[in-house]
Amino acid sequence: MAVLVTGGAGYIGSHMVLALLDAGHEEVVVLDDLSTGFEWALPPEVKLVVGDVADQALVTATVRQHRIDAVAHFAARIVVPDSVTDPLGYYLANTVKTRALIEAAVRAGVRHVIFSSTAAVYGEPETVPVPEDLATHPINPYGRSKLMSEWMIRDAAAAHGFSYVILRYFNVAGADPRGRSGQSTPNATHLIKVATQAALGQRTHLEVFGTDYPTPDGSCLRDYIQVSDLAEAHRVALDHLRGGGESLTLNCGYGRGYSVLEVIDVVKTVSGRDFEVRLSPRRPGDPARIVAGADRIRDTLGWRPKHDDLTGIVGQALAWEDSLSKRNLR
Ligand SMILES: NC(=O)c1ccc[n+]([C@@H]2O[C@H](COP(=O)([O-])OP(=O)(O)OC[C@H]3O[C@@H](n4cnc5c(N)ncnc54)[C@H](O)[C@@H]3O)[C@@H](O)[C@H]2O)c1
Ligand SMILES: O=c1ccn([C@@H]2O[C@H](COP(=O)(O)OP(=O)(O)O[C@H]3O[C@H](CO)[C@H](O)[C@H](O)[C@H]3O)[C@@H](O)[C@H]2O)c(=O)[nH]1
Known part of the structure; x- marks a missing residue:
C-alpha cells in the first residue's frame, strides 16, 4: 500500500517524505500544487502529482492508481497574520479544501488520515504547558480554519469508519540534519x-x-520543535494506524x-x-x-525526539x- 502526502513538496511534508523513505516505505506519492513547495525538495524516486487537493477527480484517480491506504494532509496556507487580513482565503485553503480532499479520499478507499493541525487551536491559554484536552479557543482565522478541519475529520471518521491521527504542531524549525531539505519558502515570516x-x-x-x-x-x-523529530512523529503515527491503533489527537512539541x-x-x-x-x-x-x-505522544506512540x-x-x-x-x- 502507498501513502499520499499532500503538500509533500513543502517544508514539513518534504521531511515526512524523507522519514518514510529512510524507514523503507517503498511507495510515497506527493500531491502538491507547488504554490509554496518545490519539486527539487523531493527525492527522484517519489512520484509527484502536481495539482490541487480539492480536485476530487484527481484525488480519486491518484488514490486508485497507487492503491493508497493512508493520506498525510499537510497542504495548507500557514501564516497567522495573513489569515487575519485574508480570512476567507484561509477558510477556503484550509477548511473547504480539506473537506473536498477527505470526501474524495475516503470514497476512493483511504483507511487512515494524518492531519497537520496546530497549537493555534488553543488560542491564548491561561496556563502553559497545554494538554490536548484543554478547551480550544483559537484567536485567529488560521487556528479556526484548522480547528474546523479537526471537527470534520472526527465526524467523518465516526460516520465512515476511517482512523486518524491529528497532530497539533507547535513551532516547527530546523532542517534535515543530513542537509537534504529545510525551510525554503521565499519571503518567509517564521x-x-x-x-x-x-x-x-x-x-x-x-x-x-x-x-x-x-x-x-x-x-x-x-515551543520550537525540530522538523525531523516532527516528521518521525508522522511515521510512527502511520504505523500506529496501519497496525489497527485507535484515532488520536496529539500535541507535537518539547x-x-x-x-x-x-x-x-x-x-x-x-x-x-x-x-x-x-x-x-x-x-x-x-x-x-x-x-x-508533551507527554501524550510519548505515551501513546512511543515517540522519542x-x-x-x-x-x-x-x-x-x-x-x-x-x-x-x-x-x-x-
Ligand atoms: N511551519 C509551522 O511552524 C507549522 C506549525 C503548525 C502547523 N503547521 C502545518 O503544517 C503543514 C505544512 O506546513 P509547512 O510549514 O510545511 O508549509 P509549506 O508552505 O512549506 O508547505 C505547504 C505545501 O502545501 C502545498 N499546497 C498548498 N496548498 C495546496 C493545495 N490546495 N493543493 C496542493 N498543494 C498545496 C504547497 O505548495 C506546499 O508545498 C500546514 O498544514 C501547516 O498548517 C505548520
Ligand atoms: O520577524 C519576526 C517573526 C516572528 N516574530 C515573533 O516570533 C514568534 C513566532 O512567530 P512565527 O511567525 O515564527 O510563528 P507563529 O507562532 O506565528 O506560528 C507558527 O506556529 C503556530 C503554532 O504555534 C502555527 O501553527 C503557524 O502555522 C506557525 O506559522 C511570534 O511571537 C512572532 O510575533 C518576531 O518577533 N519577528
Whole structure:
C-alpha cells in the first residue's frame, strides 16, 4: 500500500517524505500544487502529482492508481497574520479544501488520515504547558480554519469508519540534519528562518513584534520543535494506524518555551554574527505564550525526539539558509 502526502513538496511534508523513505516505505506519492513547495525538495524516486487537493477527480484517480491506504494532509496556507487580513482565503485553503480532499479520499478507499493541525487551536491559554484536552479557543482565522478541519475529520471518521491521527504542531524549525531539505519558502515570516537570514546578511534587520506581553522578558514564548523529530512523529503515527491503533489527537512539541529575545540571542551566538534588532508593536493574531503538554505522544506512540536542542536547531537552520543562497535558491 502507498501513502499520499499532500503538500509533500513543502517544508514539513518534504521531511515526512524523507522519514518514510529512510524507514523503507517503498511507495510515497506527493500531491502538491507547488504554490509554496518545490519539486527539487523531493527525492527522484517519489512520484509527484502536481495539482490541487480539492480536485476530487484527481484525488480519486491518484488514490486508485497507487492503491493508497493512508493520506498525510499537510497542504495548507500557514501564516497567522495573513489569515487575519485574508480570512476567507484561509477558510477556503484550509477548511473547504480539506473537506473536498477527505470526501474524495475516503470514497476512493483511504483507511487512515494524518492531519497537520496546530497549537493555534488553543488560542491564548491561561496556563502553559497545554494538554490536548484543554478547551480550544483559537484567536485567529488560521487556528479556526484548522480547528474546523479537526471537527470534520472526527465526524467523518465516526460516520465512515476511517482512523486518524491529528497532530497539533507547535513551532516547527530546523532542517534535515543530513542537509537534504529545510525551510525554503521565499519571503518567509517564521522567526528562526528570518533571524538566520538576518545573521547571514540577507536581511538588514529583524523586528521583534511586541515586548509588552505578560511574559518574563515581554516577548512571546513559543515551543520550537525540530522538523525531523516532527516528521518521525508522522511515521510512527502511520504505523500506529496501519497496525489497527485507535484515532488520536496529539500535541507535537518539547514542552519548553523560548522567548523571541532568547531565540535571537541563540541565533547570534551560534552564527557568531550580530545584526540589528528593532523593537516593534505587536503583530495581529499572536498569543503571548504557547507551550506543549508533551507527554501524550510519548505515551501513546512511543515517540522519542532526537533533536530537542535549540542550539542544534538554529545550527541546522543556518546551514540550510547558507546552502540555499549558495545554490541561488533564494
Ligand atoms: N511551519 C509551522 O511552524 C507549522 C506549525 C503548525 C502547523 N503547521 C502545518 O503544517 C503543514 C505544512 O506546513 P509547512 O510549514 O510545511 O508549509 P509549506 O508552505 O512549506 O508547505 C505547504 C505545501 O502545501 C502545498 N499546497 C498548498 N496548498 C495546496 C493545495 N490546495 N493543493 C496542493 N498543494 C498545496 C504547497 O505548495 C506546499 O508545498 C500546514 O498544514 C501547516 O498548517 C505548520
Ligand atoms: O520577524 C519576526 C517573526 C516572528 N516574530 C515573533 O516570533 C514568534 C513566532 O512567530 P512565527 O511567525 O515564527 O510563528 P507563529 O507562532 O506565528 O506560528 C507558527 O506556529 C503556530 C503554532 O504555534 C502555527 O501553527 C503557524 O502555522 C506557525 O506559522 C511570534 O511571537 C512572532 O510575533 C518576531 O518577533 N519577528
